[in-house]
Amino acid sequence: MSDPSPATPSPGAPAGVIHDIGYRHYDGPRTGRGPAAAALAVHTLRGVFGLGRPARAKIIPFLLAGVMMLPAVVSIAAMAAIQQRATGYTEYAVIMQAVLAIFLAAQAPYTVAPDLRFRVLPLYLSRPVTLRDYVGAKLAAMTVAMLLLQAVPLTTLFIGELVVDMPGPPRTAEYLASMAGAVGNAVLLACIGVAVASFTPRRGLGVAAVISLYLLASGVSGVVAATMEATNHYDAAAWAWLINPFFLVDAAVQVGIFGAEPSGPGAYPTGIGVPAAITIMLGLIALSVTALVIRYRKAASR
Amino acid sequence: MTILATKGLSRRFPRVTALDRLTVAVGPGVTGLVGANGAGKSTLIKILLGLLEPSEGTAQVLGMDVTAQGAEIRRVVGYMPEHDCLPPDLSATEFTVHLARMSGLPRTAARERAADVLRHVGLYEERYRAMGGYSTGMKQRVKLAQALVHDPKLVFLDEPTNGLDPQGRDEMLALIRRIGTEFGISVLVTSHLLGELERICDHVIVIDGGTLLRSSAISEFTQSTQTVTVEVEEGRDALAARLAERGETVTAAGRTLLVEVRAPQTYDTLRDAVCDLDLCLIRMEQGRQRIEDVFKEPADV
Numbered sequence: 205m206s207d208p209s210p211a212t213p214s215p216g217a218p219a220g221v222i223h224d225i226g227y228r229h230y231d232g233p234r235t236g237r238g239p240a241a242a243a244l245a246v247h248t249l250r251g252v253f254g255l256g257r258p259a260r261a262k263i264i265p266f267l268l269a270g271v272m273m274l275p276a277v278v279s280i281a282a283m284a285a286i287q288q289r290a291t292g293y294t295e296y297a298v299i300m301q302a303v304l305a306i307f308l309a310a311q312a313p314y315t316v317a318p319d320l321r322f323r324v325l326p327l328y329l330s331r332p333v334t335l336r337d338y339v340g341a342k343l344a345a346m347t348v349a350m351l352l353l354q355a356v357p358l359t360t361l362f363i364g365e366l367v368v369d370m371p372g373p374p375r376t377a378e379y380l381a382s383m384a385g386a387v388g389n390a391v392l393l394a395c396i397g398v399a400v401a402s403f404t405p406r407r408g409l410g411v412a413a414v415i416s417l418y419l420l421a422s423g424v425s426g427v428v429a430a431t432m433e434a435t436n437h438y439d440a441a442a443w444a445w446l447i448n449p450f451f452l453v454d455a456a457v458q459v460g461i462f463g464a465e466p467s468g469p470g471a472y473p474t475g476i477g478v479p480a481a482i483t484i485m486l487g488l489i490a491l492s493v494t495a496l497v498i499r500y501r502k503a504a505s506r
Numbered sequence: 507m508t509i510l511a512t513k514g515l516s517r518r519f520p521r522v523t524a525l526d527r528l529t530v531a532v533g534p535g536v537t538g539l540v541g542a543n544g545a546g547k548s549t550l551i552k553i554l555l556g557l558l559e560p561s562e563g564t565a566q567v568l569g570m571d572v573t574a575q576g577a578e579i580r581r582v583v584g585y586m587p588e589h590d591c592l593p594p595d596l597s598a599t600e601f602t603v604h605l606a607r608m609s610g611l612p613r614t615a616a617r618e619r620a621a622d623v624l625r626h627v628g629l630y631e632e633r634y635r636a637m638g639g640y641s642t643g644m645k646q647r648v649k650l651a652q653a654l655v656h657d658p659k660l661v662f663l664d665e666p667t668n669g670l671d672p673q674g675r676d677e678m679l680a681l682i683r684r685i686g687t688e689f690g691i692s693v694l695v696t697s698h699l700l701g702e703l704e705r706i707c708d709h710v711i712v713i714d715g716g717t718l719l720r721s722s723a724i725s726e727f728t729q730s731t732q733t734v735t736v737e738v739e740e741g742r743d744a745l746a747a748r749l750a751e752r753g754e755t756v757t758a759a760g761r762t763l764l765v766e767v768r769a770p771q772t773y774d775t776l777r778d779a780v781c782d783l784d785l786c787l788i789r790m791e792q793g794r795q796r797i798e799d800v801f802k803e804p805a806d807v
Contacts, residue, residue, distance in 0.1 A: 230657035
């Protein structure tokens with residue numbers, strides 16, 4: 205070989221030399237749609253908690269996650285100090301519903317709005333990822349985020365209870381019912397939140413839309429139920445509570461399927477009420493997903 | 507070998523016909539797709555990516571049918587859209603790595619490829635900064651990098667020189683030429699300026715109103731009409747007369763003269779004539795052929 209060997213540099217040569225090795229082709233493995241969609245979901249989930257984003261993007265999610273932990277911490281302290289339970293499992297999400305709603309409103313628009321606003325969507329669609337993978341990954345990320353927000357304090361509380369060793373058997377059934385409720389809440393809230401947020405490319409508008417929807421639902425539910433109770437229409441009042449999504453999931457999953465005590469301020473409809481609540485919940489999820497898919501079909505054709 | 511081929515390809519929207527029975531075949535190398543705004547360039551690219559269904563006709567990319575094998579096509583092609591597509595709060599590195607993963611590259615390979623490709627398009631230290639503060643030239647480079655990051659066999663570049671200043675335009679064109687030759691990646695590049703594609707393409711396709719106007723190798727374009735524009739301070743007519751005397755074909759156009767280049771000697775004749783007449787030469791410019799010139803010519807190829 206006539207090439208001068210780079211292994212023996214002459215004494216005067218600079219120590220570090222950048223060699224232009226030219227363009228290199230990639231012939232390593234290429235994964236399919238599945239792992240790419242999973243990577244998108246993980247990327248989005250990290251982003252929801254502000255990981256991989258500037259420090260200011262971490263403040264709200266971690267602050268709210270910290271607030272979610274407070275009842276669990278207080279309850280563990282109460283159990284250890286005075287042998288009393290401060291918070292139950294199934295009522296956890298209902299008590300903390302405002303925090304969950306704020307988290308949803310603050311973070312759901314992040315998952316969808318920037319890609320629409322800055323028109324990144326065509327870059328995804330020109331790759332193996334399909335529209336359905338994209339929507340699925342975004343929904344999965346938001347669902348897992350909402351689930352983590354509830355499951356971490358609930359599990360901490362349960363572990364705390366086991367460690368403190370309260371008199372009587374551990375309330376495992378209640379814990380499991382609350383975890384099922386957490387899954388129900390996470391799926392329903394994530395679907396509605398992402399669907400509503402996807403209709404505007406502006407993040408601020410998305411935040412306002414989601415939070416107003418929650419305030420509207422909980423307000424209407426409270427006012428209608430109170431009016432009905434005042435006029436002695438207790439059946440109608442029970443149905444009115446279901447307008448609030450947190451009470452709907454409580455009625456459908458925790459009370460309906462697991463037979464827990466209702467955590468709302470009033471009773472839920474009985475008899476046909478349980479299957480009806482489950483149907484409404486599944487219907488809302490289906491409606492949100494359909495709206496999302498239609499929205500993205502339109503966005504993709506631009 | 508054909509990289510892409512369409513046959514009777516049409517796409518009708520409710521109110522307009524974007525493509526009308528277009529039949530073209532493109533070989534490897536750099537191919538220019540020229541047309542005015544609304545000529546159907548972007549629609550054609552979307553169909554070739556399998557994102558838009560053709561109303562009728564068929565199209566194949568790298569031997570794969572666009573309607574049946576869209577997903578496989580999208581694995582091996584890259585796409586640089588015409589519009590802005592960069593989130594301002596991400597850095598070029600983060601963005602390119604993420605899109606490499608979306609193309610199916612494993613994490614470490616995605617990082618390596620992103621670093622490589624960003625270097626090739628000419629982004630160095632600035633690639634760690636948020637893209638919101640980038641100039642148009644840097645943004646165009648990132649858009650190009652994300653199209654190349656998964657080492658495609660073919661890239662579609664939609665108006666890559668849009669919004670660039672003359673120097674940025676030259677650098678971008680040189681880069682595209684390198685992609686087609688040195689990198690060995692076939693390129694389909696659109697523009698509405700035939701003049702700039704002339705410099706980098708092997709083959710040019712001209713479409714208008716969704717129909718094929720002309721498809722031919724670049725040499726055929728440049729041979730037929732090479733002109734040089736000459737502007738002198740005074741004595742334009744004298745120069746025209748002198749050149750005509752020497753057997754050159756000269757036409758007056760406003761303050762300038764258009765001289766047809768028959769052979770390289772034309773330039774010598776021109777230089778001598780200007781010197782002999784002792785004229786003040788303001789500019790001498792290679793004739794830029796524009797789409798309009800092609801429109802005037804018979805589309806015989």
